[in-house]
Amino acid sequence: MTAKQLTDKQWLDEMIIELRLRNVRGPAIGDAVAAVETHCAESGESASEAFGHPREYARALEFPAGQIAHTAPAQSVCLMSPIAIGLVGLYLVPGIVLALFTHEPVAVKWGDIATLALMAVVVVLLARVPGVLRAIMQRWINAALILGGGITLLTMTQVLLDVTAFRVPLWLAAVVCLVALAASVMRMRHTIDTEQDLIIDPRTRRPMNPAIARAASWIFVISAVGLGLLSAIPLWFAR
Structure with a gap:
């Protein structure tokens, strides 16, 4: 399945999976999800049109060290x-x-x-x-x-x-x-x-x-x- 064939829900699911595999913390993932949803709502573009392939986009995102989990x-x-x-x-x-x-x-x-x-x-x-x-x-x-x-x-x-x-x-x-x-x-x-x-939605401060x-x-x-x-x-x- 190409990026253009993905619905926004599928696109976000793949992005979240990739960020989880990178050990990105939930609140930071919530910020990334909210940013994509907000952009798509304002521009009228789909997530794939605006950001390309979800996994490649997730790999390109940079996070401070404090937003990466390290499990002992x-x-x-x-x-x-x-x-x-x-x-x-x-x-x-x-x-x-x-x-x-x-x-x-x-x-x-x-x-x-x-x-x-x-x-x-x-x-x-x-x-x-x-x-x-x-x-x-x-x-x-x-x-x-x-x-x-x-x-x-x-x-x-x-x-x-x-x-x-x-x-x-x-x-x-x-x-x-x-x-x-x-x-x-x-x-x-x-x-x-x-x-x-938990992945926290920064707009509502509630878990997803x-x-x-x-x-x-x-x-x-x-x-x-x-x-x-x-x-x-x-x-x-x-x-």
């Missing part, structure tokens, strides 16, 4: 902890559902452990190596190859390591799952409230789309419910 390693761990905790709860769900039908202890497989480890590596790469996320966001073919390869690797891990590592009582697995999911929501809400870098960030804190709970239902349906009809 300890802060990265804090930001990633809700994801790690949520994944633990999520991966216990299928075993818990199976145990409810079979009345046996919950089996934790080596494939589950290896998958969690691989996903932790992926999260670290996305957080600490900007080039990986940039490659995914810039071209759909890169996203398809990287995400497709990742899903294939995780699936192979589950198949090849489909061996029980240890078993835990159903009640204990359920408690750990619930605690992990609840902790992921609370940690993510805390991170959103204290660490998130703040509800989306808060809704994301429930992602693992929603995924756990969906995964639980998918796991239970075939077991229910097999009875």
Whole structure:
């Protein structure tokens, strides 16, 4: 898609993505968005007509050092902890559902452990190596190859390591799952409230789309419910 084919909304979305990849702080991005919108409203031009390609325009913008975020390693761990905790709860769900039908202890497989480890590596790469996320966001073919390869690797891990590592009582697995999911929501809400870098509209001094960030804190709970239902349906009809 060329710059001329982009609507102003799409154009701004691409500009914001590029600025996020540059670690530009939210208020500064808000200023850049407001400047583009104001110019387009006054001139009658589209964003692509006035500023060209959004990613090239975003790369050309200069910002003071104070408007560029620098994430320390300890802060990265804090930001990633809700994801790690949520994944633990999520991966216990299928075993818990199976145990409810079979009345046996919950089996934790080596494939589950290896998958969690691989996903932790992926999260670290996305957080600490900007080039990986940039490659995914810039071209759909890169996203398809990287995400497709990742899903294939995780699936192979589950198949090849489909061996029980240890078993835990159903009640204990359920408690750990619930605690992990609840902790992921609370940690993510805390991170959103204290660490998130919202894009602020300088004209209204209000965040742009703040509800989306808060809704994301429930992602693992929603995924756990969906995964639980998918796991239970075939077991229910097999009875």
